[in-house]
Amino acid sequence: TKTEYLFRELRSSLWVKPAIMGLAAVGWVTLAYAVAEYLPDKMKIGIERNILINLLGIMASTMLTVATFSVAAMVSAFGAVATTATPRATRIVMADQSSQNSLTSFLSAFIYAIVALVAISLGDYYGPGGRLLLFVGYCIMVGWVLISFVRWVDRVSKLGRMADTLERVEETCREAFSSPEAMGTLGAKRAGDTEISGTEVKSNVIGYVQNIDIETLDRIAGELSASIRVLERPGAFVDPNDSLAVVVNHDALDDKIAERIRKTFKIGDTRRVSSDPRFGLIILSEIADRALSTAVNDPGTAIAVLGIQIRLMEAWCTHNYETHEVTYGNVEVSPLDPEDLLDDAFTAISRDGAAMYEVGSRVQKCLAVLARLGHESLATAARRHSKLALEQAERALPTESHKELIRKLGEA
Numbered sequence: 001t002k003t004e005y006l007f008r009e010l011r012s013s014l015w016v017k018p019a020i021m022g023l024a025a026v027g028w029v030t031l032a033y034a035v036a037e038y039l040p041d042k043m044k045i046g047i048e049r050n051i052l053i054n055l056l057g058i059m060a061s062t063m064l065t066v067a068t069f070s071v072a073a074m075v076s077a078f079g080a081v082a083t084t085a086t087p088r089a090t091r092i093v094m095a096d097q098s099s100q101n102s103l104t105s106f107l108s109a110f111i112y113a114i115v116a117l118v119a120i121s122l123g124d125y126y127g128p129g130g131r132l133l134l135f136v137g138y139c140i141m142v143g144w145v146l147i148s149f150v151r152w153v154d155r156v157s158k159l160g161r162m163a164d165t166l167e168r169v170e171e172t173c174r175e176a177f178s179s180p181e182a183m184g185t186l187g188a189k190r191a192g193d194t195e196i197s198g199t200e201v202k203s204n205v206i207g208y209v210q211n212i213d214i215e216t217l218d219r220i221a222g223e224l225s226a227s228i229r230v231l232e233r234p235g236a237f238v239d240p241n242d243s244l245a246v247v248v249n250h251d252a253l254d255d256k257i258a259e260r261i262r263k264t265f266k267i268g269d270t271r272r273v274s275s276d277p278r279f280g281l282i283i284l285s286e287i288a289d290r291a292l293s294t295a296v297n298d299p300g301t302a303i304a305v306l307g308i309q310i311r312l313m314e315a316w317c318t319h320n321y322e323t324h325e326v327t328y329g330n331v332e333v334s335p336l337d338p339e340d341l342l343d344d345a346f347t348a349i350s351r352d353g354a355a356m357y358e359v360g361s362r363v364q365k366c367l368a369v370l371a372r373l374g375h376e377s378l379a380t381a382a383r384r385h386s387k388l389a390l391e392q393a394e395r396a397l398p399t400e401s402h403k404e405l406i407r408k409l410g411e412a
Helices: 002-011 016-038 049-084 087-095 097-121 125-157 163-177 215-224 255-263 279-293 299-319 337-351 357-371 378-397 400-412
Strands: 186-191 196-201 207-212 228-230 243-249 266-269 328-333
Touching: 002 207, 016 097, 016 125, 016 337, 049 087, 049 097, 049 125, 049 163, 087 279, 097 125, 163 279, 163 299, 196 255, 207 228, 215 228, 215 243, 215 255, 215 328, 243 255, 255 400, 279 299, 279 337, 299 337, 299 357, 337 378, 357 378, 357 400, 378 400
Parallel strands: 186 328, 228 328
Antiparallel strands: 196 243, 207 266, 228 243
């Protein structure tokens, strides 16, 4: 749904968690002021105002330095990902929860220290009870920062490295490939192959379909007592000449209804792996393709990518998302085409790795595995790609013995 999509987008943004925890820190300082008058003046633990000011001052200056260092390290790591892997993987690495949590702790402690320091410096309005609450908040922040800093030291040593980038991309892709909606028909009915007639709703902008609010689309179809067929899945590039959906057997459609249907399609400048599994395969293929360039010459990374792609495709076949339960019966969506999945996954690797026997042999082995998974259309697509990869290898490989070995693998 649109709400779930927006929540996922916010969750992956760097600023959201620090902003929320910063507001929580301000709330704690306000709470300490609000309840100060209800607490007794004499307490077993007394915190002097000057001592608390000094402690908060130390925290503010220290956390500003640590937060600046953390941001610089993350920016450097993101740049390394764009350079060594692919710029499309940067967004995935930026959404790493461990890095976000560490940065959140540093910024939250800084915000808390600044707000508490300003509040207590204005006058002794807090009293012994309020100062004790501020000190408790200080202790909580110090404990959180210490734990986060230890974890951050381990995390920053890996952030931006190729192995870590591949791991993050695989985790993100696995979430998409484990989603019956994203890999299947988005919770709707499977669209048939027969021609249909009706009123088409065209796009009014140029961009990629990032998400489709199928729940709202199903509700609109129910109001019209009709069926709506989605013509463009998430990941499709559309322009004002492309139709997004068609209201079956409706000759005319009110402009307001058409606009409501159009708004169920979120269209943006880039693709999203969470709703577009094919984009995940493209990112992996780009990483492998860059590794196979003459400037990098790293066939091991390409072979690692092939292993990830096979695991993802195996998960798709195992769960058989094409036959999952229909949630939105008034909407029709075409399933993913195995031909498209393998085009995204293998085309670039087969082409640019054709001159390397170790890459060409692994491509043939991977396609043979896909052909044996028991999915008929996937097996057909795998055999076609195997033949294509074999033709490219025979033209690019320098030795006849390697060509013969590739032929045997292609026939297996």
